[in-house]
Amino acid sequence: MKKERIIFCDFDGTITVSDNIVAIMKHFNPPGWEDLVQQLVDKKLSLRETVGAMFALFPASRKEEIVSYAIQNAIIRDGFGEFVSYCQDNGIKLLVTSGGIDFFIYPLLKPFPIANENIFCNASSFEGSTIEILWPNKCDAHCQADCGMCKTSIIRSYDANRYERILIGDSISDFEGAKLVDTIFARSHLIDLCKEKGYAYYPFETFFDIMKQLEAEPVR
Template sequence: MFLISQNYHTDGTVPWHILCDFDGTISLTDTTDQLLEHFAQPGWQEIEQQWLQGHIGSKLCLQQQIALLDMSVNELHQCLDRIEIDPGFMELVKITTQFQIPLTIVSDGMDLVIRHILKKHHLQHLPVIANRLVQTAERTWQLEFPNENANCISQSGTCKCKVAQQYPREHIILIGDGRSDFCLAAAADYVFAKKSLIQHCREHHIPHTAFSGFSDIYRPLAKLLHSDFELDDSAMVIT
């Protein structure tokens, strides 16, 4: 076990705050894709292609796709119960709890989905900021976007940059994997990146550490929290 020491501002507040993506980062698969593959009416793949080609943003893509879902609450829960999370995330939660480092899940996915999976792993205490999944009838659903930003560069339902602005007195550590993280990656103080976020960080010279699983994060996170953080070339990659 390695030691993480937490430095505090003179007023006693914690200077670091971890904002962590969920789909493909904590969960091993994309939860929205799983639900669409099991329960969506025809047409969701065409909407996905429009998003992939850049014709629509992720907010509009999700809004249209979720409207195609045909599932009951029980079917929703049964599908979610089969979705696995990275086991290393459990250890990260223990570390952040022990050393009083705030950890918030910020996702362009769906709140009910995330909370159901977290509860299964006894992690329901973690704060979640995400799009709101609302059941409109026995088998129909819609998305609401309480965290949207009309000027969001990523055109996401949950603007992660807007969320980060809620913590102006804290250094932000982003843990993420894809498009919905691109905007916040530029604004965060440090990034732990996987998948397409790695290349984005490299191309835009964003300080980051690449990882494939949460167990890769523990030691570089300890080094980061021990350091007097400065945004220079020496902080580009922590190993």
């Protein structure tokens, strides 16, 4: 039996042209956010701790302007709409697996026919004095990275004997997942990591590139 194709697709820097969390931080520039990023780079903080601490720098009263900025300034990568249709037409299960936040991911994906249950991301609360990030997709027993939104846990939930697992991503947050899948589509920092470890990958700039390669590759 042929395996079913399933795609795990990152959002920030992959579906969108740039990273939306970084864009928010650079635009509003809350004091201390760059120090938090450096602590992440130095491995003093986990990804979950860093993202949570960065958004806690904002008072919850700024919700409207932050949400508005994120949605209005994000650019969807060329070919994504066609790619969603391609997956539907070819029986490919498409999951959006993102370390981004619900308040910009759901509105930006609303124009596309992707069911909410196929979107995995972090959640948010504006009920307290500062913005609180919530973590509905935590690491499983096999991951100790404290990801926040654990992509490897989601990938592992789809049996490799049944599914041809495909990952599309751009950054360090996609790298652990890239170790588990059959096929990697990479850009930006993920390319550097794949080269460093000797992992095979297909580079892409648009989703048209990905569709062309999927057409050329028979289902395993």
